[in-house]
Amino acid sequence: MATSLVAGSVVVGALAGTAPASAATGKNGVLEPGEIGFYRGFLAGPVFDLSTGDPDFSDDHFPGTAIPVAGNIDSVRNRDTRHWVAFTGRNFTGSQLCLAPRTAGTLAPGRDISSAIPGIC
Numbered sequence: 027m028a029t030s031l032v033a034g035s036v037v038v039g040a041l042a043g044t045a046p047a048s049a050a051t052g053k054n055g056v057l058e059p060g061e062i063g064f065y066r067g068f069l070a071g072p073v074f075d076l077s078t079g080d081p082d083f084s085d086d087h088f089p090g091t092a093i094p095v096a097g098n099i100d101s102v103r104n105r106d107t108r109h110w111v112a113f114t115g116r117n118f119t120g121s122q123l124c125l126a127p128r129t130a131g132t133l134a135p136g137r138d139i140s141s142a143i144p145g146i147c
């Protein structure tokens with residue numbers, strides 16, 4: 027874990043006002059380490075980035091755009107060290123798609139994702 031890397035310099039780093047390298051801000055439109063990103067396009071263009079699970083994509087837009095996430099996901103990249111499970115239904119229901127750490131792929135035509143959460147799959 028990253029904890030051992032910062033031992034001994036925790037106070038200095040915290041007071042400097044710099045966010046830890048492991049910190050990721052979900053839904054800011056930037057796919058950072060520790061997040062999974064759902065793209066409107068082939069691993070490019072607007073990205074819906076999550077650092078924690080979201081049970082319902084229908085109330086989200088691609089950050090910085092007016093494009094609804096639901097129904098508009100074409101590809102996905104997992105920049106997390108965790109597995110994520112994506113679901114075709116809201117509230118983690120329906121068919122599951124297992125997304126291993128540091129992998130990426132394109133959704134099959136007609137396939138869509140409505141919720142996702144880190145987890146074993």
Ligand SMILES: [Ca+2]
Nearest residue numbers: 051056058075
């Ligand atoms: Ca982010």
Ligand SMILES: [Ca+2]
Nearest residue numbers: 080082083086
């Ligand atoms: Ca949501």
